[in-house]
Amino acid sequence: MQEKTWFQLIPQSEMINWRRHFHEYPELSFKEVKTSNYIIDILKSFDDIKITQPTPTSVLGTIVGQYPGKKILIRADIDGLPVTEETDLAFKSQNQGVMQACGHDTHAAILLATTKVLNDLRDQLHGTVQVIFQHAEEQVPGGAREIVASGQLHDIDAVIGLHIMTGLKAGSINIVTEGAATTGADAFEVTIQGRGSHGSMPQEGIDPITISAEIVNQLHTITSRFTPPKDLNVVTVGQFQSGVAVNVLPDTAFIGGSVRTINEDTRQAIAQRIKKIIHNTCDTYGASYDLNYQFAYAAVINDGQLSQLVKESVLDVLPAAMVPQGQMMSASEDFSAYAKVAPVCFFLLGGGDEAEGYPYSNHSPKFIIDESSLINGVKAEIASVLNFLKA
Ligand SMILES: [Zn+2]
Ligand SMILES: [Zn+2]
Known part of the structure; x- marks a missing residue:
């Protein structure tokens, strides 16, 4: 110096x-x-x-x-x-x-x-x-x-x-x-729209809690199964809300999460996979959903x-x-x-x-x-x- x-x-x-x-x-x-x-x-x-x-x-x-x-x-x-x-x-x-x-x-x-x-x-x-x-x-x-x-x-x-x-x-x-x-940071919020019913008659409803639980589990496979180990990324579910009583199937469930990446291709690929997981899981059970995916700051x-x-x-x-x-x-x-x-x-x-x-x-x-x-x-x-x- x-x-x-x-x-x-x-x-x-x-x-x-x-x-x-x-x-x-x-x-x-x-x-x-x-x-x-x-x-x-x-x-x-x-x-x-x-x-x-x-x-x-x-x-x-x-x-x-x-x-x-x-x-x-x-x-x-x-x-x-x-x-x-x-x-x-x-x-x-x-x-x-x-x-x-x-x-x-x-x-x-x-x-x-x-x-x-x-x-x-x-x-x-x-x-x-x-x-x-x-x-x-x-x-x-x-x-x-x-x-x-x-x-x-x-x-x-x-x-x-x-x-x-x-x-x-x-x-x-x-x-x-x-x-x-x-790192870059993006965020998503999704409301799963099912159909409420009596807890003793789940066949009458579309259970958003079960659907959302499956979605959350699948989201955690993105980093571990779809991106290369050296490509740093994090998918975190930080919000999961649903239900008000033990014997009532609710109408909706809410999931919110954040995504951290350092590579633009991975960033886009993760967004697509999140959308696919939500879409396909809801489709399987006949639920609908409202997804807000926010591309915030790139790395x-x-x-x-x-x-x-x-x-x-x-x-x-x-x-x-x-x-x-x-x-x-x-x-x-x-x-x-x-x-x-x-x-x-x-x-x-x-x-x-x-x-x-x-x-x-x-x-x-x-x-x-x-x-x-x-x-x-x-x-x-x-x-x-x-x-x-x-x-
Ligand atoms: Zn700051
Ligand atoms: Zn600052």
Whole structure:
């Protein structure tokens, strides 16, 4: 690693103030009105950044470098979660029932600091840097899809983004250099419509409980019998509801589940098999069904070349001990939508682990992170951009 002169340009204390402001005034997905206005005000205080809003609560900033070159997009998500905060922070949420429980407050603050520095370096830049402060990561179908659909992203050559996460050493940067950086997550809900009857006369009815039990059992054969062992996927039934009395066959039963995959073909194949199992089982017993299958977020698949460049860039500004072998994040992220625009690299910023005093996971009402880790997120973003745009 090497000290860089631009380290001096990072607005450290301002960044912490921005982060605390975002934390104190969180807003839910698609409702980030004050948050986006606050971001716009800060971007305006930097010199000459072009600002647009691809959607009502997102903000796109553009820094045009002195010289022609490539174009890179950096993404931060900005929304909070419907969680009631249970921390003792001095800047605890003032919005009852809403919390920045996934660390998006840090993402926004880091990207503002990154933007400030890159804007200060504009005279030396070959190419264009765009920064997207994205709304609604936490609520399917997600804001990323809308940003991509807005038509405001043109001729982008690469997209990078980071996520802070506890359970990882504070300030460490964890990059998967090829392949799945997150799993994809989809969901299904099905209501089986049978016909109710007296418990002593099942022949008069169509028993949705028996049918649903068969469906659940067959769903559990998908991963074990229809997908290759190395192709990571999970099919989980998390909801199963039916019946009100021991001697009454109910009319309906409800099954809800989630599907995690890292491969698009497998994702589609599993969806088809789930539909087939439900259809055929209902057909056998003369029941009908109402299935809602929701393709939510695809897996984030890191581009090999870009991710290698990001890793080398980070190693240039941080000690190797802070850049461990990257691990796949076992959650999903709508960042995957940007793969439609350009090659992507998504990496994790350690927010502190249990031994460092940060035992609560993202989305916990007690979620806290080590603020000193933020600066490494800024360094990672800036180093990657400068390296990518190098003439
Ligand atoms: Zn989250
Ligand atoms: Zn998140």
